[in-house]
Amino acid sequence: MASVYYVPQWFIGFDIMLEFLFAIVTAIVAIIAARMYQISQEKNILHFSRGFLCISLSYFIWAIVNISIVKELIAGSPAVILEKLSGFWLIGIYAYLFLFIAGLVTIVYATLNIKRGDIYYLLLALPLIAIGGAYQKILIFRIVSVFLLAFIIYRELLAFMQSKKVNTLFVTLAFTFIFISHVDLIFLTMRPTAYVLSHLLELGAYALLAITLFRALKKHD
Amino acid sequence: MTKKRNRLEIIRDILEVIKTKQGRIKPTHILYKSNLSYIMMEEYLSELKEKEFIEELSSGNGKTYRVTEKGLTYLDKYKMVSEFTSSFGLN
Numbered sequence: 510m511a512s513v514y515y516v517p518q519w520f521i522g523f524d525i526m527l528e529f530l531f532a533i534v535t536a537i538v539a540i541i542a543a544r545m546y547q548i549s550q551e552k553n554i555l556h557f558s559r560g561f562l563c564i565s566l567s568y569f570i571w572a573i574v575n576i577s578i579v580k581e582l583i584a585g586s587p588a589v590i591l592e593k594l595s596g597f598w599l600i601g602i603y604a605y606l607f608l609f610i611a612g613l614v615t616i617v618y619a620t621l622n623i624k625r626g627d628i629y630y631l632l633l634a635l636p637l638i639a640i641g642g643a644y645q646k647i648l649i650f651r652i653v654s655v656f657l658l659a660f661i662i663y664r665e666l667l668a669f670m671q672s673k674k675v676n677t678l679f680v681t682l683a684f685t686f687i688f689i690s691h692v693d694l695i696f697l698t699m700r701p702t703a704y705v706l707s708h709l710l711e712l713g714a715y716a717l718l719a720i721t722l723f724r725a726l727k728k729h730d
Numbered sequence: 731m732t733k734k735r736n737r738l739e740i741i742r743d744i745l746e747v748i749k750t751k752q753g754r755i756k757p758t759h760i761l762y763k764s765n766l767s768y769i770m771m772e773e774y775l776s777e778l779k780e781k782e783f784i785e786e787l788s789s790g791n792g793k794t795y796r797v798t799e800k801g802l803t804y805l806d807k808y809k810m811v812s813e814f815t816s817s818f819g820l821n
Binding site: 622 | 738817
């Protein structure tokens with residue numbers, strides 16, 4: 510089964526705008542985390558920043574790939590069959606997959622708060638090898654992402670149960686929305702609404718992250 | 731019962747203790763005031779020196795510590811950093 514996603518005609522363009530928005534929000538998280546690292550010199554905050562930077566780059570690349578595909582979609586083809594893409598598109602998709610997984614792995618590593626570079630590289634290598642060796646790369650990518658996101662949600666939930674802070678709850682919910690959006694794209698990919706729903710869920714997620722940042726920084730202006 | 735401190739809180743407490751006696755505080759005073767074991771205190775002091783948050787001064791009376799500009803910035807921005815890390819579950 511090829512990895513296909515259906516894009517409703519009315520949504521073409523909106524998806525690209527949303528992807529750029531996601532890239533901007535995640536870049537802001539990365540920049541602010543980098544500033545926190547500069548002050549505290551805590552390595553896990555640096556890893557967190559790098560994780561979000563990778564995710565930001567992945568969304569940026571995905572948006573560029575979508576811009577280049579948009580002509581085909583407007584011409585009437587409602588579906589993008591990912592395995593049939595080649596050249597620039599293929600490189601773009603592989604870059605998106607690599608960066609998104611690298612981002613999630615780095616965030617997982619940041620939440621573990623351990624100082625073992627060998628474990629980080631192992632955590633990074635395993636999913637990339639699984640995706641690289643798979644025929645249905647996008648499907649395996651989504652499944653791996655779901656597992657990594659589930660772990661991040663678990664860590665955030667533990668943090669929330671300890672701190673009882675609203676901000677931590679928002680972050681837990683944000684990652685949960687991203688988790689659901691990836692699950693949606695695994696099981697409902699043949700429906701055009703799946704693509705729209707996935708983007709709306711991610712919009713909700715990144716809105717929550719932006720609100721969390723604003724609340725965390727506003728308190729201490 | 732008081733809550734167990736996280737890393738950021740411990741670093742803040744050590745820096746606050748050193749700051750109160752700028753350039754005149756000895757390791758034993760830090761040990762009493764910071765509520766840490768000797769081994770933990772040595773580990774944190776070593777880390778804080780590496781991060782350039784504190785500076786070790788040697789004199790005839792032995793070694794003392796003072797907080798650097800970086801360390802003062804940490805104290806100044808501590809609440810913001812703490813809020814950020816607790817919001818994102820990085821504590």
